[in-house]
Amino acid sequence: xxxxxxPLVECRGLVKTFRxxxxxxxxxxxxxxxxxGLSLAVYPGETLALVGESGCGKSTTGxxxxxxxxxxxGTVTFEGRDLAALSAARLRTQRSRMQMIFQDPYGSLNPxxxxxxxxxxxxxxxxRLSGKSLRERIAGLLENVGLRPEHARRYPxxxxxxxxxxxxxxxxxxxxPGFVVADEPVSSLDISIQGQILKLLIELKKxxxxxxxxxxxxxxxxxxxxxxxxxxxRGRLVELAPAGELFSRPLHPYTRLLLSCVLAPRPxxxxxxxxxxxxxxTGYRGFGCSFAGRCPLEIAACTRExxxxxxxYPDHYAACLVAGGKPLPxxxx
Amino acid sequence: MSLxxxxxxxxxxxxxxxxxxxxxxxxxxxxxxxxxxRVDVASVMAPPSLAHPFGTDYLGRDxxxxxxxxxxxxxxxxxxxxxxSGLAGTLVGALAGFAGxxxxxxxxxxxxxxxxxxxxxxxxxxMAIFENPTVxxxxxxxxxxxxxxxxxxxxxxxxAVKERDFVTAARSVGVSPLGIVIRHILPNTLGTLTVALTLxxxxxxxxxxxxxxxxxxxxxxxxxxGAMITEGQYFLTTRPWVCIFPGLAILxxxxxxxxxxxxxxxxxxxxxxxxxxx
Numbered sequence: 384x385x386x387x388x389x390p391l392v393e394c395r396g397l398v399k400t401f402r403x404x405x406x407x408x409x410x411x412x413x414x415x416x417x418x419x420g421l422s423l424a425v426y427p428g429e430t431l432a433l434v435g436e437s438g439c440g441k442s443t444t445g446x447x448x449x450x451x452x453x454x455x456x457g458t459v460t461f462e463g464r465d466l467a468a469l470s471a472a473r474l475r476t477q478r479s480r481m482q483m484i485f486q487d488p489y490g491s492l493n494p495x496x497x498x499x500x501x502x503x504x505x506x507x508x509x510x511r512l513s514g515k516s517l518r519e520r521i522a523g524l525l526e527n528v529g530l531r532p533e534h535a536r537r538y539p540x541x542x543x544x545x546x547x548x549x550x551x552x553x554x555x556x557x558x559x560p561g562f563v564v565a566d567e568p569v570s571s572l573d574i575s576i577q578g579q580i581l582k583l584l585i586e587l588k589k590x591x592x593x594x595x596x597x598x599x600x601x602x603x604x605x606x607x608x609x610x611x612x613x614x615x616x617r618g619r620l621v622e623l624a625p626a627g628e629l630f631s632r633p634l635h636p637y638t639r640l641l642l643s644c645v646l647a648p649r650p651x652x653x654x655x656x657x658x659x660x661x662x663x664x665t666g667y668r669g670f671g672c673s674f675a676g677r678c679p680l681e682i683a684a685c686t687r688e689x690x691x692x693x694x695x696y697p698d699h700y701a702a703c704l705v706a707g708g709k710p711l712p713x714x715x716x
Numbered sequence: 717m718s719l720x721x722x723x724x725x726x727x728x729x730x731x732x733x734x735x736x737x738x739x740x741x742x743x744x745x746x747x748x749x750x751x752x753x754r755v756d757v758a759s760v761m762a763p764p765s766l767a768h769p770f771g772t773d774y775l776g777r778d779x780x781x782x783x784x785x786x787x788x789x790x791x792x793x794x795x796x797x798x799x800x801s802g803l804a805g806t807l808v809g810a811l812a813g814f815a816g817x818x819x820x821x822x823x824x825x826x827x828x829x830x831x832x833x834x835x836x837x838x839x840x841x842x843m844a845i846f847e848n849p850t851v852x853x854x855x856x857x858x859x860x861x862x863x864x865x866x867x868x869x870x871x872x873x874x875x876a877v878k879e880r881d882f883v884t885a886a887r888s889v890g891v892s893p894l895g896i897v898i899r900h901i902l903p904n905t906l907g908t909l910t911v912a913l914t915l916x917x918x919x920x921x922x923x924x925x926x927x928x929x930x931x932x933x934x935x936x937x938x939x940x941x942g943a944m945i946t947e948g949q950y951f952l953t954t955r956p957w958v959c960i961f962p963g964l965a966i967l968x969x970x971x972x973x974x975x976x977x978x979x980x981x982x983x984x985x986x987x988x989x990x991x992x993x994x
Contacts, residue, residue, distance in 0.1 A: 451888055478890035490881035495903040505889045554889065 389463070390424035391594050392448055392481070392562055397421040397457035399443050399618075417443040419618035419673075420457070422692075425562065430588060430595045432609035432626070434602060434641070440618040441598045442486075445564040448596065449481050450474060461562070479509035482555040486567040488547035492539040498525075498550050499535030502557055509558045524553040528583060545576035549583065556587055564596045569604060581608055602645045606630060614638045617673040620692060624699040634701040636678045672704065680705045727979020733972025737965075741787035748781035752939045761955050771957035773947060779957060782939035783965050789940045790969060793855045794921040798913050800859025805866025806902070806909065812867070813874030814897050824871070830864040839923060843932040851934045854927060858920045869912050873905035880904075907984035911977050918973035925966050941966050 399418040417440040425431050425448075433441045446452045448459055450466045459466045461481060469477060482505075485491035492501055502521045506512045512520055522532035528549040539547055548568060555563055565584065569577040585608060588595055599605050605612060605626070612629045614622040614637065622635040633639045672678070675685040684704055692700040740747060749768070756776035764771045770779035812823040830838070842857045877883065878901060886900050927933035928942030936943060941962040948958030 446884075449888055451884055475890040475892065478888060481888075483885065483888040485881045485885060487881060491885045493882040493886070493900050493904070495906075496899070504886070504891060508890050551885070554885070 388426055390460075391427045392459070392461050392596075393424040394444075394448060394454075394459045395422045395457055397423075397444070397447055397459065398455045399440070399447055399452065400455045416618050418447065418454075421615075421618070421620055422457075423613060423620065423623075425594050425596055427561065427594055428592050429610045430597055430608055432597045432599060432605040432612045433615060434599055434605055434612060435615035436600060436641075439615045441600075441615055442566050444615070445483070445566050445596055445598050449478075449483055449564055451483070476509070479505065479558045480560050481562045482558075482560040482564070484548075484551055484555045484563060484565040484568045487571050488544050488551050489539075489571075491551050492547055494539055497536055497538055498542075501539075501550065502535070502554055505554060505557045520557070524557055525550075527556075527587070528553045529579075543576075544572050545580060548572060548576075548580055552580075552583065552587065556591060556593070559591060560593055562594045562596070564598065566598045567600070568597075570599065570601060577604065584608065602630075602641060614641065619673055620700075620702060621674065622699075622701045622703075623692065624696075624701075628696070628699050632696070632699070634695055634699065634706040635674075635703045636680050636706065637674050638701075672702075674703075724979045724982045726975045727983060730972050730975030730977070730979050733968055734976050737787055737969050737972060738791060740784055741791050744781075744784040744788060748778070748784045750778040750781045752777060752781040752785040753937050754778075761951065761958070763955070764957055770961045771955070773944070773958045774951070779944075779961050782944060783941070783961050786939040786941045786944060786962060787965065787969070789851055789934055789938065790921045790924060790966075793851065793858065793924045794917040794973075797855035797858035797862060797920040797924075798916045800855065801862030801866055801916065802909070802913050804859065804863035806870050808863065809867040809870025809872075810874055810897055810902060813871040814878065814893070814901065820871070823867070827864045827867050830861070831868075835861050835923065836926075839927060840930070840932060843927060851938065851940070854924050854933050855920075857927075858923055861923075862916055862920065866909075866912060866916070869908060870905060873908050874901055877901045877904045907980075910984060911981045914973055914977035914980055918970045918977070921966065921973070922970055 397418050398416065398420055400414045400416050403413050403415050419440070421440075421444060423431075423444075433444060435441050443452065447454050450459060453467075461477065464477075466474065466477070492498075499518075499521050502524055503512075503517055506517055506520055510520075518535075521535050525532055525534055530546065530549055530553075534542075534550075539550070542550065552568070568584065569580050572580060581604065584595070587593075597605065597608055609626045612622075612624060612626050613620055614629075614635065616637050622629065622633070622638045624632075624634075629638065630642070633642050670689050671686045672681075672688070672690050675681050678685065680703075682705060688704060690702040690704050692702045694700050695706065754777060756772065756778075758776065759768070759772050760776045761774055762768055762772040762776070768778050768780065770783060772778055773782070808823050808827065812820040812827075838861050839857050842860065843853070846853050874897075883896060883900055886896050891899070924933055924940070925942035925945070928940040929946050931943075931946065934940030934943050936947070944962040945959050948955070948962075952959050
């Protein structure tokens with residue numbers, strides 16, 4: 384997106400630490416930094432994909448942006464307003480502008496509410512609809528996501544996974560939010576259903592003009608849907624670039640590693656497998672590149688200096704001391 | 717639910733027993749051959765016969781009639797006490813589980829205190845405070861004693877349900893905390909709660925029986941099963957029917973409610989159910 388338009392959602396220096404139970408923590412730190420100083424902006428109407436391996440903090444970031452969790456440090460602003468400064472009641476009003484789609488459509492719908500009752504909730508709260516106008520809106524929403532109006536009377540367990548995800552999507556877009564966080568919305572679905580749901584998301588996004596944070600670990604899916612891609616590793620952003628640029632010219636060694644896992648369709652082929660050294664314990668050292676120790680391009684400076692995101696090409700940022708053909712001089716030798 | 721309900725033999729037997737008892741208690745007026753309070757000096761301690769199928773007690777009252785009317789007392793006390801403890805326990809448990817923090821801490825320590833007392837002692841103490849114990853006071857006492865278990869259970873369920881995605885979804889939609897508890901969390905604890913309440917009825921009937929046995933429950937001449945056993949205990953070796961029939965009634969009732977509760981657990985517990993089927 385162009386740098387001059389104003390961001391819809393923006394976070395600065397976002398940190399979320401979780402306290403580990405004493406036994407799981409092992410020696411040293413009892414805290415786990417799921418998100419570690421993340422700054423990111425989502426612009427109106429764009430789809431920003433957030434990718435990374437499981438446990439890297441993608442989902443936590445999504446929840447922090449919607450203030451479903453409180454950040455340990457840092458700020459989240461929505462349309463210029465600091466979400467932390469809002470009262471509980473004001474925040475609930477604000478929620479009509481920001482919605483979420485969950486990974487597991489079996490868990491995200493209350494089994495005791497009919498589909499109609501689930502869809503009615505946001506409409507009653509934010510639009511104060513009732514009676515006929517409410518029923519009509521629900522029928523319209525169900526049709527928009529490829530279901531039938533009479534499905535409103537049924538319970539979630541009467542639907543397949545794909546249909547449930549359609550219902551969850553209908554709920555998320557029901558009050559025309561400007562921003563939706565989609566947390567791995569297709570990864571629990573069959574491959575054949577994934578395509579349909581993705582198509583639906585793309586269509587809805589286009590017709591409603593909303594911005595989306597699309598959280599995924601599946602780069603093939605990300606490629607189809609996103610305008611920009613942000614790559615996360617251990618709670619930090621390591622690369623941020625327009626989608627086409629990222630796939631054609633990945634800069635960060637971690638991004639390259641991720642891409643090499645996707646783009647090798649013939650597993651039997653000869654050639655060196657990507658060099659994946661097993662990650663060490665996830666203790667936070669507080670300095671140095673988090674990918675150091677696993678990185679094929681590692682230089683001595685990587686364990687001492689924390690790389691910041693640098694704009695190596697127009698709109699293409701990477702947090703790596705080595706990437707971009709401009710290695711920093713190694714002072715130690 | 718229907719398929720599994722039919723498959724669970726425990727549930728069917730339990731349901732049959734409970735229905736039989738409820739019906740016989742409701743229709744006691746029609747089924748009982750005599751007035752349960754009518755004293756007949758001519759046939760004191762008569763063994764079971766055609767006129768008195770369960771025999772008569774030391775005042776010549778018909779044991780069958782007294783057992784039938786006694787069912788009314790037992791079932792009323794059991795059910796009313798469960799309603800009281802169910803409401804109080806759900807309120808405390810839901811509040812503790814949902815609010816967390818110091819609210820949870822205070823409420824749960826209070827629950828621990830109630831649970832730390834032996835039920836018997838607590839019930840005896842409270843009943844003794846009342847100057848003249850009556851049936852109406854028993855279920856209040858049982859309710860006061862029983863809420864703690866329900867509160868613990870509801871709290872645990874609320875803690876589990878609270879973490880599920882649809883609760884987060886409700887929050888992200890903008891539902892108020894009260895709406896989340898009432899519409900999203902509590903309905904999803906109903907399965908477990910139903911089981912606990914059914915088992916609670918059995919426990920309460922048993923407690924009422926021994927409280928009456930100790931003279932702290934229903935007072936003579938009211939036909940309470942526990943009180944009937946007290947009256948018959950001195951003749952147990954020579955005139956066993958005075959004790960045996962009310963004893964059997966207690967046995968069958970408690971067995972029936974326990975089997976119903978266990979059966980309901982089999983049917984309602986989502987962990988035993990395949991995904992999505994209720």
